[in-house]
Amino acid sequence: MTGFVGSGLRAPSRRILLVEDEPSLRLTLGDRLAAEGYAVTAAEDGEQAFELLAAESFDLVVLDVMLPGIDGFEVCREIRRRGLGLPVLMLTARSEVVDKVVGLKLGADDYLTKPFETAELLARIEALLRRGSAPLAESPESYVFGPVRVDFRRAEVRVDDRPVDVSSLELRLLAYFIEHRGEVLGRDRLLDEVWGYDAQPVTRTVDVHVASLRQKIEPNPSHPRYIVTVHRRGYRFDG
Numbered sequence: 001m002t003g004f005v006g007s008g009l010r011a012p013s014r015r016i017l018l019v020e021d022e023p024s025l026r027l028t029l030g031d032r033l034a035a036e037g038y039a040v041t042a043a044e045d046g047e048q049a050f051e052l053l054a055a056e057s058f059d060l061v062v063l064d065v066m067l068p069g070i071d072g073f074e075v076c077r078e079i080r081r082r083g084l085g086l087p088v089l090m091l092t093a094r095s096e097v098v099d100k101v102v103g104l105k106l107g108a109d110d111y112l113t114k115p116f117e118t119a120e121l122l123a124r125i126e127a128l129l130r131r132g133s134a135p136l137a138e139s140p141e142s143y144v145f146g147p148v149r150v151d152f153r154r155a156e157v158r159v160d161d162r163p164v165d166v167s168s169l170e171l172r173l174l175a176y177f178i179e180h181r182g183e184v185l186g187r188d189r190l191l192d193e194v195w196g197y198d199a200q201p202v203t204r205t206v207d208v209h210v211a212s213l214r215q216k217i218e219p220n221p222s223h224p225r226y227i228v229t230v231h232r233r234g235y236r237f238d239g
């Protein structure tokens with residue numbers, strides 16, 4: 001475990017847990033994030049990450065997928081199992097594209113493929129933290145449709161009274177759909193309003209997350225009843 005001292009540009013510093021087994025990347029990223037004013041704690045494997053998560057509170061986790069022992073997916077799953085709603089940004093190798101869908105199902109919020117520009121990582125972190133701290137005040141405390149109950153205050157989704165793992169991004173996406181139910185929502189609008197940054201040019205991102213959300217809440221995900229595709233225009237929530 002390594003602590004990095006931030007330069008104090010932000011007060012109070014947002015706390016980031018960096019889980020990365022490659023020493024050079026751990027050091028470089030840790031230093032860079034600290035230089036940006038974040039309070040960074042580094043873990044070199046999943047075990048250390050769990051210890052730290054149990055002992056301290058963090059605002060965000062940067063999580064490498066390929067770790068010795070427990071891999072990043074398992075770490076992410078465990079974070080959600082423990083009921084921690086903090087944003088998780090996963091780092092994957094280029095060959096792990098298929099892992100995106102797996103990771104989203106386990107509750108990750110965003111992905112970055114290695115190698116990446118540090119500026120891109122910083123932009124994603126900023127966006128996730130902004131989103132994480134955005135008030136859900138306009139949303140109702142809970143909303144029920146079909147077998148689905150969404151409890152926004154507890155950041156919890158239940159289907160047939162069984163809890164379902166959703167990421168904070170998926171919850172926000174669902175909240176946005178609920179707030180705008182009956183409206184056709186284009187992918188660009190969803191990217192702007194839910195993701196909050198336009199660094200990612202691919203609207204396919206929206207489709208991937210909608211598909212993941214459907215897997216979790218739709219009785220029949222291949223024939224969605226609540227999050228409906230509107231041909232050439234986007235999506236509409238009919239809950």
Ligand code: CA
Binds near residue numbers: 021064065
């Ligand atoms: Ca690794």
